[in-house]
Amino acid sequence: MNSRKLVNFFFKTLFLGGIAGLITSFFVKTGEYSKNLNPVDFMELLGLVLFFIGLGMVFAVVSQTGFFAYLYINRFGLGFFRSYWPLVQVLLIAFVVFDLIYFPYQATKGEVSVFWYILMAAAILGYGWIIAKIKAKETEKHAFVPALFLMVVITAIEWVPGLRTEGTDYAWLMIITLLTCNTYQLLALHRINNKDSGKDANKANTKKA
Template sequence: MNSRKLVNFLFKTLIIGGIAGLVISFFVQAEVYAANLSPFNIMEILGLIVFNIGLGFTFSALSMTGFFAYLFIHRFGLGFFRSFWPAVQVLLIAFILFDLVYFPYKAADGETSLIWFIFMAAALLVYGLIIAQIKAKGTNKHAFIPALFLMVVMTTIEWVPGLQTEGSNYAWLMIAPLLACNTYQLLALHRVTKVDEKKTTEHTKKKETPTSAKKVGTSKA
């Protein structure tokens, strides 16, 4: 990956996070938007839009940090655990899903039903399974577990600040950009780092041509 591709990759991730942050705000802060529509207050609405896009950018940066940390963790895990690394990842996924149910429910002191937290963890798992399957089809079957690890474990770790706040608004405003950015980064990485086979073939042919011509000339002589 050259610097141009890297900058383009990071810029697209940032934009996706900003858009996701804005879109989810229309649902989470619907009452706030509605209050400024009647009477119409253009400055307040623009302020809300800019704020939520900026919030999305912030979570995009968090997602990018987590993604590159994941790449390091994955390489380290392969070197340290070797063939046991997939099993370790599965155990970590199960552990994180349990924590995603148990600790938020305990912090809520019974104010929120346990079913809600189970549904939240199940939804994240199902989404992760779908994205991991797409990643595996686009690359190879061995990418399934690492992809699921990113979508469940790394996303949850990045989401911790949102889970610790009172109410669910901030959690929703945070999870949408994180999922959108992690999904894009995961599915686009192999395309960004893919070697252009056509250019490589042409370059190889150009290097081989003078040698071939020289051999032909020698044989004639």
């Protein structure tokens, strides 16, 4: 991937993060919008829209940082654990899924049913599983576990600041944006690389001809 495509990749992820943050805000911050609709206050509404777009972009940058850290971790894991790296990743995924249930539940001191945390963890795992299957189908079978590792473990680590906020509004804003950006980055990277490989092959064939 050349620098031009890397910059394009960065800004597309940033744009998606902004849009995801804005759309999610319509659902989790409905009250903020509704109180400026009666009567209509265009300046306040514009301020809210710009704020949530900006917030989504901040979360997109967090996602990008985690994504490139994941690329390094995956290479390091392959070199260090070798053939055991997929097993290590599976164990880490299981550990993080457990943590997504146990620690938030403990933080609420039983005020919120553990069922909701199980549902949340299952939803993240299930969504990650679907995206990982798509990644494996479009690339290679052994790409499934690393893709699931990104969608569950790396996303959960990126989500930690959102989990520490009071209430659930910003936690929802952050997780939806992170999942959107991580999905795009995971599925777009190999497509960009495949295009580059195809162009290089065409150039080589042209030279031979």
